Amino acid sequence: MPSSWLISWSFAAWTVASALAIYVLLIAFSRVIGPRAFSQMTAFDFAVTVALGAIVGSTAAGAVGLPAGLLALASLFTFRGTVAVARRHGLTRLVDNSPLLLFVEGRFQPGNLRKAKITRNDVYEALRLNGTTTLDEVAAVIIERNGELSVLPRNGTIDPELMENVVGDDGAP
Structure with missing residues (x-):
């Protein structure tokens, strides 16, 4: 030894x-x-x-x-x-990333996808994991501060307060 x-x-x-x-x-x-x-x-x-x-x-x-x-x-x-x-x-x-809108009302947001370094396939994966079967079911997809993707279903009105700090939410539902 x-x-x-x-x-x-x-x-x-x-x-x-x-x-x-x-x-x-x-x-x-x-x-x-x-x-x-x-x-x-x-x-x-x-x-x-x-x-x-x-x-x-x-x-x-x-x-x-x-x-x-x-x-x-x-x-x-x-x-x-x-x-x-x-x-x-x-x-x-100053410390955290801002949430970014990646997909809204059937349209991808290419600028935000680039900013987040996320591909359409990443969004599709999150949609599948969420149980989404068609894009028509989706109101919006947001990449959150921690990097997770949130899928907002199109089953009613989204409270504007939830979208308040989301970058690129001008056309959000």
Whole structure:
């Protein structure tokens, strides 16, 4: 067995203690932030999650000292909390993508498809997964902030408030 595989008991104990401490703090901060911390993610949320993973991994593995890891974790959660407050005060567009109208009243919106980097086939797939059997059943398809496609059925009037922040909704039902 190579000697590089061997570690001292004190180093092993410190690694376990660091991993436990960073894990407990991660859970504590997640509880403070609320359920949105692990809900369906926007691009910003995904970036924060990747950074959290890097911090937790580096700290648990001993590549970064426990105080530095805890400070980095606290800083990231503080930043994320600040952004959450900014979202509530109308600064969402600085952090998140806006929902885009991709299909409305039987017509694709080519400019928005390009912006979203979505193909017609992606929209067709979402329609099939939604149980749609004909395009006549569809009032609109929207790509949401988190990248999911919403299919609005053509079975009544859509409340204009639902379309308020959707880009390209001028001709929406």
